[in-house]
Amino acid sequence: MSEPSVTAAVATERGRTGSGLRRLALSEYLVLWLSVIYAIALAPFAPGFASTGNFANILISLLPLFLVALGQTVVLITGGIDLSVTSIIALTSVIGANVMSSAGGWLAGSPLAAPVAVVAMLALGAVVGGLNGVAVTWLKMPAFIVTLTGMMFFSGLAIWFTQSKNIGGLPEAFVVLGGNPWAAAAIAAATGGFAHVMLTRSLFGRWLFAVGHNAKAAHVSGVPVRGVTIAAYVVSGVCAALASILYTGQAETGSPVLGQRVLLDVIGATILGGTSLFGGKGKVLWTLCGVLFLKLVDNSLNLLNLSIFTITMVKGGVILVAALLDVARRRWAGGGA
Amino acid sequence: MKSPRFLLLAFAVSLVVGCGPSEKAGGANDGGEKLTIGVAFETLQTEYWVAGFAAIRKEIEDRGYRMLEAVADNDANRQLEQVRSFITRKVDGIILVPKDAQTCLPMIKAANAAGIPIVLFNRPADKSDARSVAVVADNFALTKETVAYMVEQARATGRKHKAMILIGDLGDINAVGRRDGFDAAITGNEDVVEVVARVPTEWSQEKAQAGVVNALQANPDIDFIFTSSDFLLPSIVSALKSVGKYKKSGEDGHVLLGGFDGDATAYSMLKDGYLDATGVQDVYFEAAQAVQAIVDLRVGKDVPGLIQDPGFVIHRDNLTEKAPQMWGAQVSGK
Numbered sequence: 115m116s117e118p119s120v121t122a123a124v125a126t127e128r129g130r131t132g133s134g135l136r137r138l139a140l141s142e143y144l145v146l147w148l149s150v151i152y153a154i155a156l157a158p159f160a161p162g163f164a165s166t167g168n169f170a171n172i173l174i175s176l177l178p179l180f181l182v183a184l185g186q187t188v189v190l191i192t193g194g195i196d197l198s199v200t201s202i203i204a205l206t207s208v209i210g211a212n213v214m215s216s217a218g219g220w221l222a223g224s225p226l227a228a229p230v231a232v233v234a235m236l237a238l239g240a241v242v243g244g245l246n247g248v249a250v251t252w253l254k255m256p257a258f259i260v261t262l263t264g265m266m267f268f269s270g271l272a273i274w275f276t277q278s279k280n281i282g283g284l285p286e287a288f289v290v291l292g293g294n295p296w297a298a299a300a301i302a303a304a305t306g307g308f309a310h311v312m313l314t315r316s317l318f319g320r321w322l323f324a325v326g327h328n329a330k331a332a333h334v335s336g337v338p339v340r341g342v343t344i345a346a347y348v349v350s351g352v353c354a355a356l357a358s359i360l361y362t363g364q365a366e367t368g369s370p371v372l373g374q375r376v377l378l379d380v381i382g383a384t385i386l387g388g389t390s391l392f393g394g395k396g397k398v399l400w401t402l403c404g405v406l407f408l409k410l411v412d413n414s415l416n417l418l419n420l421s422i423f424t425i426t427m428v429k430g431g432v433i434l435v436a437a438l439l440d441v442a443r444r445r446w447a448g449g450g451a
Numbered sequence: 452m453k454s455p456r457f458l459l460l461a462f463a464v465s466l467v468v469g470c471g472p473s474e475k476a477g478g479a480n481d482g483g484e485k486l487t488i489g490v491a492f493e494t495l496q497t498e499y500w501v502a503g504f505a506a507i508r509k510e511i512e513d514r515g516y517r518m519l520e521a522v523a524d525n526d527a528n529r530q531l532e533q534v535r536s537f538i539t540r541k542v543d544g545i546i547l548v549p550k551d552a553q554t555c556l557p558m559i560k561a562a563n564a565a566g567i568p569i570v571l572f573n574r575p576a577d578k579s580d581a582r583s584v585a586v587v588a589d590n591f592a593l594t595k596e597t598v599a600y601m602v603e604q605a606r607a608t609g610r611k612h613k614a615m616i617l618i619g620d621l622g623d624i625n626a627v628g629r630r631d632g633f634d635a636a637i638t639g640n641e642d643v644v645e646v647v648a649r650v651p652t653e654w655s656q657e658k659a660q661a662g663v664v665n666a667l668q669a670n671p672d673i674d675f676i677f678t679s680s681d682f683l684l685p686s687i688v689s690a691l692k693s694v695g696k697y698k699k700s701g702e703d704g705h706v707l708l709g710g711f712d713g714d715a716t717a718y719s720m721l722k723d724g725y726l727d728a729t730g731v732q733d734v735y736f737e738a739a740q741a742v743q744a745i746v747d748l749r750v751g752k753d754v755p756g757l758i759q760d761p762g763f764v765i766h767r768d769n770l771t772e773k774a775p776q777m778w779g780a781q782v783s784g785k
Contacts, residue, residue, distance in 0.1 A: 161540060162536070162539050162540040165539060167535075167538070167539035168536065168539045171532060171535045171536055171539055174532070174535070175528070175529075175531075175532040178528070273653070277621065278620055278621045278651065278653055279621050280551055280552075280553040280554065282553040282556075282577060293557065361528050364528055364531055364557065365527050365528055365531065365553075365554045365557060366553070366554075366556055366557050367527075367551075367553040367554045367556075369527065369551075369553075369554060371525070372527070372528075373528075374525065374526070375524055375525055375526040375529070376526070413532075413536065416521055416533060416536055417536065417540070419519055419520060421520065421522070422495065422521075422522035422524055426524070
């Protein structure tokens with residue numbers, strides 16, 4: 115074989131490998147692949163990792179994160195971002211607890227306490243989401259600033275409302291929603307299923323993607339951009355409230371600092387799944403995969419008895435790689451260098 | 452690319468294939484051999500918790516046991532997940548520093564259901580039917596004694612003092628005990644000390660600093676400060692320096708300063724004459740008692756629900772005598 119043809123063969127081989135990697139990187143379910151590979155690779159090394167008990171533990175802790183990430187997915191699809199979700203979790207937690215707590219709750223002892231509290235939490239989530247949406251659309255403020263200041267305001271409100279105290283004595287009918295894995299799984303599955311149908315089969319879903327791709331073009335095409343954007347933030351608020359129901363039920367306590375630390379996990383998991391930070395792209399299943407992968411990493415690193423500092427660094431690194439991959443995928447998908 | 456259903460199936464199979472018996476603690480039994488103890492801390496953000504974590508680790512390793520560790524980074528739901536993880540791994544006992552008195556109840560119930568002894572280190576749980584042992588300092592008594600010493604010093608100056616207290620997160624029962632101890636020591640001594648500022652810190656250095664600066668602006672004549680934890684001392688020092696009031700004891704304009712915990716900063720400030728007194732928690736006593744409680748519970752011995760660390764007050768007059776027992780002095784000597 116002459117020298118030029120050897121070079122050509124090497125180039126072809128490199129091209130094949132490169133295109134294989136590119137195909138993998140561009141795959142919709144890259145993170146699911148990574149989850150499977152990660153789980154199989156880690157199983158022999160992380161004690162107790164591959165056990166039914168641990169799987170149940172991962173599932174229980176995954177559900178509320180999935181719910182709040184679902185709402186984030188909807189907002190990201192429109193090209194926005196919702197940083198206020200953690201404060202919605204905290205605020206709805208203390209308001210709901212204050213409605214139903216046996217220790218001085220507004221409806222203490224009433225059989226209606228738990229259902230009214232759930233409705234109040236969902237309504238409050240929707241109201242806060244709506245306020246975010248109105249500020250982003252009507253006041254034309256950047257989503258980042260609106261939801262960041264919203265996070266500060268509503269977190270402060272939750273702490274002021276409770277004077278930094280937790281609220282215990284929640285009725286069993288409520289606690290079971292988060293504490294019972296089957297009930298929590300049913301809530302998450304129903305919400306996920308609804309969101310999937312909404313995004314893939316409804317006109318509203320198509321509008322969300324249209325707004326995320328190009329809001330001006332969507333507006334010209336007759337899409338009610340403002341209404342769709344506000345609705346996206348309402349969905350995010352309601353999803354955060356649903357997550358709050360699960361978190362509060364698991365902790366059996368209404369807490370003004372509930373969920374304070376999950377923001378990075380929420381955005382990280384959503385981006386990891388493949389939802390784009392730049393809008394116009396996202397799926398419920400992707401988000402589920404992102405949440406699953408992040409929880410697998412978290413859980414396995416704990417089982418490996420690594421310190422919190424190492425776990426935080428590794429998780430930060432994983433999310434950074436996912437964000438970089440998002441940029442690279444856009445470039446590859448667009449045929450750029 | 453394969454369908455997501457195939458991948459999910461493969462994932463499920465990988466878990467099922469891997470399903471064997473959960474990890475059993477290596478050779479753990481009740482005959483004094485190697486136990487595995489899961490230690491779950493809420494945070495390692497202050498010197499006290501770092502010292503407590505190290506003391507428990509040393510106590511466990513000195514006994515030839517094995518320690519599994521988890522830190523929840525201030526997230527109660529994450530801590531519940533970590534405790535469940537310990538249970539899945541069938542540890543022989545769990546030592547828990549919960550975020551607060553309420554959110555730990557599901558963790559205690561989960562450990563109870565699995566028959567695993569659980570000991571709360573330094574923070575007790577609310578009253579409930581969940582069974583646990585708590586090893587805690589007597590926050591109320593120790594704070595009362597510390598503040599009483601400060602009041603004595605104030606009385607000796609012959610003039611009335613204006614006081615500020617930095618209050619911790621009131622979801623933490625220790626913070627409540629310290630606040631109440633402070634109030635109890637002041638009650639009856641209002642002729643010497645008048646409380647003019649109560650700064651809620653939620654155990655946050657930033658909130659403490661902002662609160663102290665604001666309080667000093669509103670009441671520039673504050674000359675008596677008690678902090679519910681020594682880890683907030685740097686915030687107080689910074690605020691006092693900014694208004695030119697960071698003076699040693701005996702110097703004109705000295706602000707009477709007291710704290711709780713006994714950390715390395717407190718030790719160095721005591722030595723240098725800036726701090727007047729602090730209530731010291733005996734972290735080594737608490738660590739030893741926590742591990743011993745697990746061992747005793749495993750063999751069915753009676754263990755009281757509350758093991759109290761009496762602690763002690765350290766001040767300039769007994770510094771030389773008490774420093775060897777002060778964990779902050781030990782840590783700063785390393």
